[in-house]
Amino acid sequence: xxxxxxxxxxxxxxxxxxxxxxxxxxxxxxxxxxxxxxxxxxxxxxxxxxxxxxxxxxxxxxxxxxxxxxxxxxxxxxxxxxxxxxxxxxxxxxxxxxxxxxxxxxxxxxxxxxxxxxxxxxxxxxxxxxxxxxxxxxxxxxxxxxxxxxxxxxxxxxxxxxxxxxxxxxxxxxxxxxxxxxxxxxxxxxxxxxxxxxxxxxxxxxxxxxxxxxxxxxxxxxxxxxxxxxxxxxxxxxxxxxxxxxxxxxxxxxxxxxxxxxxxxxxxxxxxxxxxxxxxxxxxxxxxxxxxxxxxxxxxxxxxxxxxxxxxxxxxxxxxxxxxxxxxxxxxxxxxxxxxxxxxxxxxxxxxxxxxxxxxxxxxxxxx
Amino acid sequence: xxxxxxxxxxxxxxxxxxxxxxxxxxxxxxxxxxxxxxxxxxxxxxxxxxxxxxxxxxxxxxxxxxxxxxxxxxxxxxxxxxxxxxxxxxxxxxxxxxxxxxxxxxxxxxxxxxxxxxxxxxxxxxxxxxxxxxxxxxxxxxxxxxxxxxxxxxxxxxxxxxxxxxxxxxxxxxxxxxxxxxxxxxxxxxxxxxxxxxxxxxxxxxxxxxxxxxxxxxxxxxxxxxxxxxxxxxxxxxxxxxxxxx
Numbered sequence: 001x002x003x004x005x006x007x008x009x010x011x012x013x014x015x016x017x018x019x020x021x022x023x024x025x026x027x028x029x030x031x032x033x034x035x036x037x038x039x040x041x042x043x044x045x046x047x048x049x050x051x052x053x054x055x056x057x058x059x060x061x062x063x064x065x066x067x068x069x070x071x072x073x074x075x076x077x078x079x080x081x082x083x084x085x086x087x088x089x090x091x092x093x094x095x096x097x098x099x100x101x102x103x104x105x106x107x108x109x110x111x112x113x114x115x116x117x118x119x120x121x122x123x124x125x126x127x128x129x130x131x132x133x134x135x136x137x138x139x140x141x142x143x144x145x146x147x148x149x150x151x152x153x154x155x156x157x158x159x160x161x162x163x164x165x166x167x168x169x170x171x172x173x174x175x176x177x178x179x180x181x182x183x184x185x186x187x188x189x190x191x192x193x194x195x196x197x198x199x200x201x202x203x204x205x206x207x208x209x210x211x212x213x214x215x216x217x218x219x220x221x222x223x224x225x226x227x228x229x230x231x232x233x234x235x236x237x238x239x240x241x242x243x244x245x246x247x248x249x250x251x252x253x254x255x256x257x258x259x260x261x262x263x264x265x266x267x268x269x270x271x272x273x274x275x276x277x278x279x280x281x282x283x284x285x286x287x288x289x290x291x292x293x294x295x296x297x298x299x300x301x302x303x304x305x306x307x308x309x310x311x312x313x314x315x316x317x318x319x320x321x322x323x324x325x326x327x328x329x330x331x332x333x334x335x336x337x338x339x340x341x342x343x344x345x346x347x348x349x350x351x352x353x354x355x356x357x358x359x360x361x362x363x364x365x366x367x368x
Numbered sequence: 369x370x371x372x373x374x375x376x377x378x379x380x381x382x383x384x385x386x387x388x389x390x391x392x393x394x395x396x397x398x399x400x401x402x403x404x405x406x407x408x409x410x411x412x413x414x415x416x417x418x419x420x421x422x423x424x425x426x427x428x429x430x431x432x433x434x435x436x437x438x439x440x441x442x443x444x445x446x447x448x449x450x451x452x453x454x455x456x457x458x459x460x461x462x463x464x465x466x467x468x469x470x471x472x473x474x475x476x477x478x479x480x481x482x483x484x485x486x487x488x489x490x491x492x493x494x495x496x497x498x499x500x501x502x503x504x505x506x507x508x509x510x511x512x513x514x515x516x517x518x519x520x521x522x523x524x525x526x527x528x529x530x531x532x533x534x535x536x537x538x539x540x541x542x543x544x545x546x547x548x549x550x551x552x553x554x555x556x557x558x559x560x561x562x563x564x565x566x567x568x569x570x571x572x573x574x575x576x577x578x579x580x581x582x583x584x585x586x587x588x589x590x591x592x593x594x595x596x597x598x599x600x601x602x603x604x605x606x607x608x609x610x611x612x613x614x
Contacts, residue, residue, distance in 0.1 A: 007473065202454025
């Protein structure tokens with residue numbers, strides 16, 4: 001234990017003494033949060049539509065047909081009650097719920113106006129805006145075609161209702177992504193570099209000849225980065241809540257626990273990288289290639305996974321950050337409990353165990 | 369009779385078809401300075417790694433400090449010190465922090481570490497450098513410090529892997545004075561080197577060629593045996609027979 005503590009102390013000294021590392025550690029989260037404030041627009045395809053159509057008349061059928069004919073929309077699902085519609089939405093079977101008012105056509109013909117309710121997921125503001133845009137476009141086109149013989153204008157009024165994110169603040173979208181990215185980068189990149197550095201300078205050799213167990217070396221390397229990542233987590237959360245105004249709707253304890261699990265996954269990946277490369281430069285490149293880009297592109301932080309080609313959607317499954325981002329969205333923004341993220345937590349847990357086991361085995365094998 | 373601290377019997381290490389170390393057998397006694405010579409690729413490093421418990425022998429046996437290197441590598445590690453040709457201290461730690469770290473790794477108590485640190489710095493005349501970052505020390509000083517750290521926990525044997533590479537002759541001389549001092553204290557010194565003048569300083573020398581030990585005796589007897597005046601010539605004579613390249 002004393003061996004272990006001396007080692008952890010040494011690691012802290014390395015980090016605290018290296019100004020560049022410190023700058024990256026604590027400057028990066030702030031810079032990133034500001035940078036990603038400029039959200040990226042994306043195109044959404046294969047929108048799954050759920051329709052609640054109590055009037056079921058000529059006008060509604062035509063509108064639905066118009067929507068179906070549009071390439072942006074994929075499947076259409078018919079529901080019969082509001083509860084059913086909500087359920088389809090919550091179970092993630094539909095991206096958009098369209099509710100026609102009763103006597104749609106009659107209202108349209110007699111009063112000239114009729115209304116439609118659009119129910120969209122507001123956690124992803126980009127997608128949300130785009131969805132609403134598509135539907136209103138189609139409705140406008142329909143209106144123009146349906147100009148009555150007496151040239152009186154008809155009007156369909158869409159009522160948009162966003163769940164979870166009524167103000168469409170895009171901070172809601174990128175904060176979970178940035179959290180995933182920063183934690184992944186800091187933990188994995190820093191750990192891998194710090195282990196590989198010892199290999200490069202030759203101190204690893206000396207450590208291996210000493211009676212300290214290889215496993216201790218590995219864990220002692222992880223401890224400081226775990227602590228620093230927790231500090232970073234606090235910084236990001238404080239910035240998000242007090243500067244960007246992202247709500248903390250769910251249980252803070254649950255969020256922190258999930259984050260720690262994710263940090264563990266990231267640390268194990270860092271360890272894994274350190275066992276397969278021999279130089280710091282290689283460690284940096286590998287971390288950059290296999291971590292940064294996929295995390296940015298495939299975790300759903302910028303581009304919606306639903307609108308990606310199927311192949312990429314599958315690829316995104318192996319990105320730990322994807323699952324973490326889902327968890328953060330659910331817990332932090334939607335305020336859901338443990339049951340809602342159980343699936344994701346189990347996946348992260350399995351990832352942590354797999355990476356840890358593989359890398360400890362590789363680390364030991366290299367010694368032979 | 370002197371106590372034997374390192375003993376190997378037909379120690380062999382194979383990597384696939386390549387036999388890096390081929391049935392080497394030798395003994396080293398307590399307090400001896402044992403020079404382990406050989407051209408690059410002769411198998412020195414592999415042999416040394418096996419003795420340090422870092423690499424498992426393919427066949428043959430070896431004991432270091434009384435412990436079997438295959439069965440009790442942990443006990444072997446507890447009783448040896450090690451210093452490599454690559455610099456083995458942390459550049460971004462202060463002198464005392466490096467000493468403390470190794471003291472801690474070898475399980476010494478705070479009090480022991482404090483006392484011995486004072487003594488070590490005094491012996492090396494390093495008292496003013498206690499708080500200096502290791503990276504700002506001259507190379508020769510670093511190597512002396514690294515050696516002192518390697519024997520800080522008073523190991524039975526210290527393994528030195530080309531400890532004086534790139535060091536100037538004066539500092540090398542001083543470095544060898546430290547080695548003699550350690551040997552006087554009863555610490556066995558197992559050293560590899562490419563400097564043949566250093567080979568002359570050793571009590572006994574072994575010369576490895578292509579994984580075998582081709583010669584093993586005191587420098588004086590080896591020189592007589594080959595009828596030459598210096599270890600340099602002995603080494604050339606043997607190294608020429610090598611079939612393996614680098």
